[in-house]
Amino acid sequence: MDEQHTVTINLLDESFNPQESRNYGLAIILSEDSISYCTLDFRRNKFLGLCQCSRNEVKIQEGLTVPGAVFRDFLESVYTSNPVLSCSFKSVKIACNGKKSTLIPAKLFDPVEKEQYLKFNFKLDQDEQILQDHLMPLDAWQIFTVPGDILSATKEFFPKSKMVHASGLLIESIWINYKNHINSPHIFLHVQERLFDLMIFDGRKMDYFNTFSFQNQEDVTYYLIFVMEQLNFNPESAPLILLGDVEKVDGLSDLLHQYVRNIETVRRNASYHYSYILNQLPPHACFPLFNFFSCGL
DSSP: OGGGEEEEEEEEOTTOOGGGGGGEEEEEEEETTEEEEEEEETTTTEEEEEEEEEEOEEEEETTEEEEOSOHHHHHHHHHHHOGGGGSOOSEEEEEEOOSOEEEEEGGGOOGGGHHHHHHTTOOOOTTEEEEEEEETTTTEEEEEEEEHHHHHHHHHHOTTOEEEEHHHHHHHHHHHHHTTTOOSOEEEEEEOSSEEEEEEEOSSOEEEEEEEEOSSHHHHHHHHHHHHHHTTOOTTTSOEEEEESGGGSTTHHHHHHHHOSOEEEOOOOTTSEEOGGGGGSOTTTTHHHHTGGGSOO
16 A cells, blocks of 8 residues: 555654644645645644655556556555544644636625536536635635545545635635735745646735646746736846745746846745754745645635
């Protein structure tokens, strides 16, 4: 079962005590091929650890590999090999990543039409489940899909959890941390594996949000500059804030600096304490994950 996944990051403070887990929270972001989770001690308001696992290809015969056929096998592999996950947590929050998501202003939202909202932009698969969340900072509804096997597997292993969308978590995370700190439009670039999010936010409202697929650093830079041009943002002056797995995309930071002058990275939410062991991560890594318990989702 362990060959289902590879652990890429595993950091845990020695003060983590399974006997005290009812005072802890577990936050998870997952996709079809990865799982990341962190633990928060509510009493000390302190994050104690973080783990990231990637899904392996599964050998079905010599010389031939295919992605794991069942997401449940992947999740079970991570769950059984990481004792932290089987603890009795006070709170468990789960967000699912994916491109099939859209935002509808609350005044225009009709729950009966949620499938039509998605079909306007995406082709839906038969096994996908449609979910919805109210994003309070925007007073908008997010409609999104989750593959049926992912939804059923997470309910099996984390029956008290609620599934939300990772992009809604990102939006609320940025709003929480920047609503009182900026008063002009800033561009937020959130880098993930094979996906990146672009958001424009001025401290009061979100003017733009989209998720793109990419293969290399040129793709990210091209889409960023294209969006800036379409929205009349000057690369010489518009502030760009980076977050996520920026370092994992070879040459991305250097290439961005060739086109955009004003670049900075996010800082961790100062409302929390962080174990010294998390200092091994750059501050902008796992930003939505570390803000999950501050969001209204």
